[in-house]
Each structure stands twice: as structure tokens, then as C-alpha cells.
Amino acid sequence: MHIITLSELQFKNYSKMHSRRNYKQSVEYAKLKMENGYTPLYLGLIDEMNNVHAATLILEKKINNKHKYGYVPNGYLINFYQIDLLRVFTIELKAYLKKLNYVYIRVNPLINYQVYDSDFILKENNSGIIQEIKKLDYDFIPNTSRYKMVLKANDIHSTYKNFKRSLRRNINDCLKKGIVVYQGSEKDREDFLNLMENKGRYQRMMELFRTKDNYFEFYLAKIMPEVYINNYRYLIKREQLNNDRLNQKLKNPKVRKTKNLLEKKMTSDHLLTEYNNELIAGTAVLKKYPKGVVISGVAIIKNDREVSFVKECYTNEFKQIRSVPMIKWEIMKKLITEGYHRFDLGDIVIAKNQITKTGYNGNIVEYTNSFDLVINDLLYKFNGFAKKRPK
Numbered sequence: 001m002h003i004i005t006l007s008e009l010q011f012k013n014y015s016k017m018h019s020r021r022n023y024k025q026s027v028e029y030a031k032l033k034m035e036n037g038y039t040p041l042y043l044g045l046i047d048e049m050n051n052v053h054a055a056t057l058i059l060e061k062k063i064n065n066k067h068k069y070g071y072v073p074n075g076y077l078i079n080f081y082q083i084d085l086l087r088v089f090t091i092e093l094k095a096y097l098k099k100l101n102y103v104y105i106r107v108n109p110l111i112n113y114q115v116y117d118s119d120f121i122l123k124e125n126n127s128g129i130i131q132e133i134k135k136l137d138y139d140f141i142p143n144t145s146r147y148k149m150v151l152k153a154n155d156i157h158s159t160y161k162n163f164k165r166s167l168r169r170n171i172n173d174c175l176k177k178g179i180v181v182y183q184g185s186e187k188d189r190e191d192f193l194n195l196m197e198n199k200g201r202y203q204r205m206m207e208l209f210r211t212k213d214n215y216f217e218f219y220l221a222k223i224m225p226e227v228y229i230n231n232y233r234y235l236i237k238r239e240q241l242n243n244d245r246l247n248q249k250l251k252n253p254k255v256r257k258t259k260n261l262l263e264k265k266m267t268s269d270h271l272l273t274e275y276n277n278e279l280i281a282g283t284a285v286l287k288k289y290p291k292g293v294v295i296s297g298v299a300i301i302k303n304d305r306e307v308s309f310v311k312e313c314y315t316n317e318f319k320q321i322r323s324v325p326m327i328k329w330e331i332m333k334k335l336i337t338e339g340y341h342r343f344d345l346g347d348i349v350i351a352k353n354q355i356t357k358t359g360y361n362g363n364i365v366e367y368t369n370s371f372d373l374v375i376n377d378l379l380y381k382f383n384g385f386a387k388k389r390p391k
Helices: 008-015 027-034 083-099 128-134 156-162 165-176 186-193 199-208 225-251 259-288 324-337 377-382
Strands: 002-005 039-046 052-062 068-074 102-109 112-116 122-125 138-140 146-152 179-183 215-223 293-303 306-314 342-347 363-367 371-374
Touching: 002 083, 008 027, 008 039, 008 052, 027 039, 027 052, 027 199, 039 083, 052 083, 083 102, 083 371, 102 377, 128 138, 156 324, 165 225, 165 324, 179 324, 186 199, 186 215, 186 293, 199 215, 199 293, 215 324, 225 259, 293 324, 306 324, 324 342, 371 377
Parallel strands: 068 102, 306 342
Antiparallel strands: 002 039, 039 052, 052 068, 102 371, 112 122, 112 363, 138 371, 146 342, 146 363, 179 215, 215 293, 293 306
């Protein structure tokens, strides 16, 4: 077997059929990164019958007039657990890239190193794969592992029921505030882009990811102030009746003043204060935005049966309203009915014992560290590339 250069069409046909397919190992992503100065290189490992056994997109940049380095986003399209195949691919790839004056390539693979539940309890340990890959002369880069929240959903009811109570409460609070979620169309493009710092990148993603294999969509959350106000008027009216009833009990000398009764009255008083504050807030929104206002957005890419959440954003004015989880849930509800079952909810942050996105009760997947395949050992060490990261 040996390495050949693949055409865009050849790579596209192979990548969309591979079990490790993902939107970063795609022609669309390569074109996006070209605007950052990268040149795409599509390579495949073929046998004597021209059957492709592995492939990869390498994003190439020049180091100087002669030498280059490459970046492999999300790793090769290969089964990393087939060590014999990986060994052949690595040997052939190294020889091929040496002819092209590469110094090294950095591989950022989607290998499940360890898998945890949402409480960070270890469920699966695949650390043995690291040692096997090291034997193939890959140089591992420390502190480059990534954590993502991945949710597998089979139906709407059980998925929502499995969410943690805090997330369900957050979604219900958004509904009370008159927030509606809708899929953005061409007429909503500016509303979405205005939420972004890097408008050009997401504008380009909209243009590039338009195939059935890699499709970009965005969704928006909008406050409808009249609904907001009417919801809290209803809640105030309902709670006021409850509060009056409790008050009558407390005034009735024949009713025993139990701790439970007092707590219920205190809770009702608190709710009335909260609801009235929300009514004031809703009235202010109506005055400023009588037709409603977009407050947040989420962008996704659909790749086969997998959905990747690639961007979430919100306005500073309404950042205290946590509407992004509601958008994500509405997206999941819609796409579960369309046959999508795996949702990559994006990178999670682990700091000071706080972990983001745990409310979805998915799996925390720790992907293995990045690693370098060194082609020119002398230049690699001389220039200290092991300490540098591709930009």
C-alpha cells in the first residue's frame, strides 16, 4: 500500500462514508481554513486495487521558502485501534511528506481517551491506545487534551426527563419570560451575525457548509414582551389567590400555626415579589422593544447523523437570561424527530471544580492529547516546534 494525493471529489466521497467522519475533516472546512493562510492537502492510503483504506486532510503552511508543517484537524480518517493499519499509514505518510519538505504534522485526533459521566465519574478508560501510538514514533504534546459534552438521545421524552432539574427549571423560566426559539433563515442572517465578534468567519461558514453531508444552521431566541407580561400577570393573579388563602389561615385562631404553614406563606411572599419584579422587567422590554428582541443564538453543523454545536452567543443586555440552553433543547427536539441521535454540545470548561454543560447529563468525553509526527527531526528540534502550536 502507498500514499497518493486525492482530488477534492475523491476525498469527499471517502470522508462521507467513513465511520470517523466529522465536519473538520471535510472539503468545506478546508476551504474555510484557506482564508487563514492554509493550503489543503488531501491524501489517501490505497492498495494495489486502488481501494482507499485511510485518508486525511492536512492543512499546510510554509515555515520558509522550502519547508512546511501541517495540521490535521480531528485526526486521520482511520480506525486508530487498528494498529497494524495505522503503522502502515504512518510509515507511508512520513515517507510521502518527506518528499514534500515537511518538518512535521500536528494531529488533533478524536480518540476517546477517557469517558466520564456528568458528575465526572470515570466510565471508560482507553489510555492504552496512547502507548500503542507512541510506539509508532508520535511525539505527544502535553496539556492539549480536550473535553466535550456528548449526548446520545433516542427520543424527546426520555432525553428531557434525564436532564438535571436545574436545566429543566432554566428552560421553564425562559418560557415564562416569553422567549421563543426559531430556525434562522436568510432574512435573519444579520440578526445572527450581529451577535458575533467574528462575523466574517460565520458568514463564510454559512456559505460553505451547504451540502447534505455538512450543513450549517443557526437558531435564534427572541423575547416576545407581550407574552412575557401576560405570563407574569397570570402567575401573579394565581399566586395572589394562594397568598390570600394562606393569610386567612394565619389569621384564623382556630388554625394551628405550623412551621409548614409559615414556610408556605414565606414562599408565596417571595414568589409574589419575584413575579412582580419580572412584570416590571417585561414592561421595560415592551417599552424599549415593542416588537420583541433577539437575545441569543446557536449555530450547528449537521454531519450525517451527528450534530455539532459550533457557536453559542448572546447579547450583553440580556446575558442574565440563560436562554442558550433553551435554544439547544429546541434544536434537539427538532432534530431527534428527523433521526439525529448524537449531539456534540461543544467544549466544556473545567475550572475550580466547576464543570459547564453538566445539566444535559451527557457523557464528558476527554479526547487524547495532540501529537506530532516528526518528518525532519533535526529541524523539528532545532526550531523548538514541540513547544509551539500551529496558529
